[in-house]
Amino acid sequence: MDIDLSSEDLAFRDEVKEFLDSNAYKNGEDYNAWRLNWFKLAREKGGWDVPKWPVTFGGPGWTPTQHYIWEQQTAAAQIPWDLPFGLSMLAPVLMNYASKEQQDRFLPDIRERKVNWCQGYSEPGAGSDLANLKTKAVLADDGSHYTVTGTKIWTTLAHIADWMFCLVRTNDSGKKQTGITFLLIPMKQDGIEVKPIITLGGAHSVNMVYLNEVKVPVENRIGEQDKAWTYAKGLLQHERTGLAGISRSIVALEKLKKQAMTVKRGNATLMDDPAFRAKVAELEVDLLAVEFTELRSLAAAAGGSDPGPESSILKLKGTEIQQRVQKLTVEAGGIYSAAWGALPVGHKFAKGGMSGYLASRAYTIYGGASEVQKDVIAKNVLGIKKSSS
Amino acid sequence: MNFELSQEQQLIQDSVARFIDDKYALEARQKLVATKTGFSTDHWSTMAELGWLGLTVPESLGGFGGDQVDTMLVMEQFGKGLVLEPFVASTVLGTRAVILGATQQLKAELLPGLLDGSRQLAFAYAEEQAHFDLEDIVTHAKIDGTDFILNGHKSMVQHGASATQLVVSARTSGGQADTAGITLMLVDADSDGIKIAGFPTVDGQQAAEVTFDNVRVPKSRLLGSVDEGFDLLMQLVVDGILAVSAEAVGAMEVLYKDTVTYTQQREQFGHALSEFQVLQHRMVDMFMEYEQAKSLLYRATLEVAQSGLGALRTVHALKHFIGKIGIMIGENAVQLHGGMGVTEELRIGHYFKRLLVIDALFGNSDFHLQKFAA
Numbered sequence: 001m002d003i004d005l006s007s008e009d010l011a012f013r014d015e016v017k018e019f020l021d022s023n024a025y026k027n028g029e030d031y032n033a034w035r036l037n038w039f040k041l042a043r044e045k046g047g048w049d050v051p052k053w054p055v056t057f058g059g060p061g062w063t064p065t066q067h068y069i070w071e072q073q074t075a076a077a078q079i080p081w082d083l084p085f086g087l088s089m090l091a092p093v094l095m096n097y098a099s100k101e102q103q104d105r106f107l108p109d110i111r112e113r114k115v116n117w118c119q120g121y122s123e124p125g126a127g128s129d130l131a132n133l134k135t136k137a138v139l140a141d142d143g144s145h146y147t148v149t150g151t152k153i154w155t156t157l158a159h160i161a162d163w164m165f166c167l168v169r170t171n172d173s174g175k176k177q178t179g180i181t182f183l184l185i186p187m188k189q190d191g192i193e194v195k196p197i198i199t200l201g202g203a204h205s206v207n208m209v210y211l212n213e214v215k216v217p218v219e220n221r222i223g224e225q226d227k228a229w230t231y232a233k234g235l236l237q238h239e240r241t242g243l244a245g246i247s248r249s250i251v252a253l254e255k256l257k258k259q260a261m262t263v264k265r266g267n268a269t270l271m272d273d274p275a276f277r278a279k280v281a282e283l284e285v286d287l288l289a290v291e292f293t294e295l296r297s298l299a300a301a302a303g304g305s306d307p308g309p310e311s312s313i314l315k316l317k318g319t320e321i322q323q324r325v326q327k328l329t330v331e332a333g334g335i336y337s338a339a340w341g342a343l344p345v346g347h348k349f350a351k352g353g354m355s356g357y358l359a360s361r362a363y364t365i366y367g368g369a370s371e372v373q374k375d376v377i378a379k380n381v382l383g384i385k386k387s388s389s
Numbered sequence: 390m391n392f393e394l395s396q397e398q399q400l401i402q403d404s405v406a407r408f409i410d411d412k413y414a415l416e417a418r419q420k421l422v423a424t425k426t427g428f429s430t431d432h433w434s435t436m437a438e439l440g441w442l443g444l445t446v447p448e449s450l451g452g453f454g455g456d457q458v459d460t461m462l463v464m465e466q467f468g469k470g471l472v473l474e475p476f477v478a479s480t481v482l483g484t485r486a487v488i489l490g491a492t493q494q495l496k497a498e499l500l501p502g503l504l505d506g507s508r509q510l511a512f513a514y515a516e517e518q519a520h521f522d523l524e525d526i527v528t529h530a531k532i533d534g535t536d537f538i539l540n541g542h543k544s545m546v547q548h549g550a551s552a553t554q555l556v557v558s559a560r561t562s563g564g565q566a567d568t569a570g571i572t573l574m575l576v577d578a579d580s581d582g583i584k585i586a587g588f589p590t591v592d593g594q595q596a597a598e599v600t601f602d603n604v605r606v607p608k609s610r611l612l613g614s615v616d617e618g619f620d621l622l623m624q625l626v627v628d629g630i631l632a633v634s635a636e637a638v639g640a641m642e643v644l645y646k647d648t649v650t651y652t653q654q655r656e657q658f659g660h661a662l663s664e665f666q667v668l669q670h671r672m673v674d675m676f677m678e679y680e681q682a683k684s685l686l687y688r689a690t691l692e693v694a695q696s697g698l699g700a701l702r703t704v705h706a707l708k709h710f711i712g713k714i715g716i717m718i719g720e721n722a723v724q725l726h727g728g729m730g731v732t733e734e735l736r737i738g739h740y741f742k743r744l745l746v747i748d749a750l751f752g753n754s755d756f757h758l759q760k761f762a763a
């Protein structure tokens with residue numbers, strides 16, 4: 001055990017820094033062109049456009065330490081926006097369970113950020129209890145396609161998605177977990193209607209998706225019919241790992257500290273306020289710990305495939321920390337945090353503070369609500385058996 | 390000691406509760422939020438007709454002659470509907486400032502309009518550099534013959550853009566954070582040199598930034614005496630704290646009750662959510678803290694009604710607790726509703742947002758804990 005970065009790691013860190021610096025977005029540049037070019041250049045570095053992908057699929061094959069360095073550096077730098085749905089959630093399922101043909105068909109577009117994917121898991125009656133999903137898919141007699149009918153809810157960015165990966169029910173008999181199938185469905189077609197759901201603070205990111213007798217070719221099924229529960233759960237673990245956002249929280253907290261130093265309180269600043277300072281310090285302590293919890297789990301999982309139930313610990317701790325950072329940002333904004341929209345004066349950072357905080361309330365709900373994640377840890381990590389259910 | 394309401398108080402409470410039932414379903418409220426003024430002038434007239442705008446105006450001056458306890462009863466009901474009309478700004482703070490500080494002549498001029506709702510006041514006290522310190526005032530007024538000349542900037546003036554007059558705290562002498570040297574005055578919203586920029590707040594209400602550029606204010610518009618306005622300022626803020634705390638308690642009640650109802654209706658894993666013990670305990674925590682908040686509210690309100698600023702310490706305790714617990718109950722209500730909790734469609738999110746704003750008004754939870762401990 002030691003904490004030093006090797007000379008290779010230090011060299012790697014410099015290389016990442018240099019890459020991020022020299023390819024940062026320049027004001028006035030065409031954003032989209034910059035974005036696509038950035039991914040192209042990252043690819044030429046040897047899979048830096050897909051850091052988490054295995055080497056066999058073109059990933060960089062980094063050590064856990066290198067991943068950590070990448071996370072740290074990219075959290076503080078300006079990198080192009082990216083969505084997790086195709087890259088981090090669907091791609092591992094395709095790599096593990098799809099046919100070679102399907103991999104060749106879908107992975108390149110995901111890698112080149114050419115298509116947007118959305119996640120059609122949740123339904124009105126199937127939230128935490130995902131296996132309760134009812135969207136029905138019936139295989140045609142000739143076996144050529146499925147006809148899909150049902151309602152998905154909370155589908156993030158369905159309104160800009162080209163494709164949806166979707167869990168459907170193909171079998172009603174037996175346990176709920178059996179009888180689920182994984183389909184890839186193009187979004188722009190008859191029979192699919194997307195209706196916005198407006199969330200706290202007026203944002204539109206989630207949707208209802210109504211599927212009405214949508215025909216899906218059987219080639220779009222991943223893996224076997226009725227057997228998708230395993231694939232679906234593996235995907236959720238990848239989703240959770242991505243939601244912890246630890247490096248981002250570290251950067252956000254540093255930014256908040258700087259901002260709090262601009263908030264005057266008498267002859268001092270808000271950072272000199274003992275109550276505020278203590279809350280910042282508590283967050284820093286938690287971050288010091290959770291950063292190493294993540295590193296330890298990365299190290300343990302090195303070489304392994306799915307992250308396992310430990311992903312629940314990181315998700316729980318990471319999202320809670322993100323929420324606390326957001327809450328402190330609101331507190332630091334004082335009365336100005338209450339303003340909605342343009343404000344003539346006041347702390348500049350107060351403006352995004354409240355909407356960031358409100359959005360963060362969903363972090364402990366999606367990707368597996370906290371209460372249910374704790375059940376997962378109790379059962380799968382602590383080995384506690386429940387008498388009922 | 391007695392926590393029973395008098396017959397008169399019961400009548401007020403019932404009539405406000407009826408008003409909320411009739412007028413303040415979520416959909417109706419959100420329609421008002423979307424209008425330009427952000428509230429209903431019809432409701433405002435109704436409040437005038439029912440005598441609520443004169444709740445704490447002495448009977449001799451045409452009011453109901455009530456005190457902070459009566460305001461509490463009204464505000465708690467208002468909190469259950471998230472009322473949008475400028476009752477706190479104009480009645481609890483503005484009219485009260487007039488009653489406590491204006492000359493007989495000024496009262497005679499203002500009160501008829503305040504009681505019938507045609508005149509509307511706002512309270513401009515907060516400043517950017519002050520964080521939450523009331524006495525930290527840079528806006529200043531200089532005497533010039535029979536006028537004051539007012540310069541400076543006030544922030545987050547609740548309902549500032551629809552007000553006809555503003556109650557303004559200004560420095561007339563002393564250093565930036567001295568309690569001596571503060572003067573309150575009444576300023577016409579259409580005075581030369583005044584700029585009022587209104588904007589919405591996250592809870593669907595309205596506020597304004599106000600700039601004074603050599604605004605002339607006749608000495609006859611003074612509230613209280615020159616340089617000695619701090620006590621009056623404190624009295625108003627204390628009344629404001631009691632009012633929004635009562636509103637918060639009403640909002641908390643809606644949040645915990647809606648959560649209990651929802652978790653009994655929603656099923657996952659073949660069980661109502663309310664059957665899961667971890668959720669039961671969470672809801673019991675919400676309920677217990679709500680009860681504690683209500684106790685502190687009663688305690689502070691009764692103490693202030695009896696001994697005014699002598700009860701300041703309890704007021705600090707109250708505002709600390711309301712901020713902390715309001716957010717705790719709001720966050721849990723959202724969490725226990727799952728995805729539904731973060732939608733604008735359910736009412737709980739709106740109550741939560743109001744509680745967030747209430748925490749920021751008149752000093753947040755941390756600020757008041759420090760004042761309490763000092």
Ligand SMILES: Cc1cc2nc3c(=O)[nH]c(=O)nc-3n(C[C@H](O)[C@H](O)[C@H](O)COP(=O)(O)OP(=O)(O)OC[C@H]3O[C@@H](n4cnc5c(N)ncnc54)[C@H](O)[C@@H]3O)c2cc1C
Binds near residue numbers: 120726
């Ligand atoms: C902003 C946002 C984006 C989302 N994006 C997507 C998306 O792109 N694709 C998608 O498929 N889904 C998405 N979701 C859905 C998300 O995964 C669900 O909201 C989540 O699984 C919780 O389900 P629910 O909302 O039905 O809450 P419920 O399952 O009804 O849970 C409500 C409350 O009950 C608790 N609870 C439930 N069961 C138990 C139990 N057994 N024991 C104790 N407590 C329990 C929960 O923890 C929660 O607090 C999104 C949700 C949100 C809010």
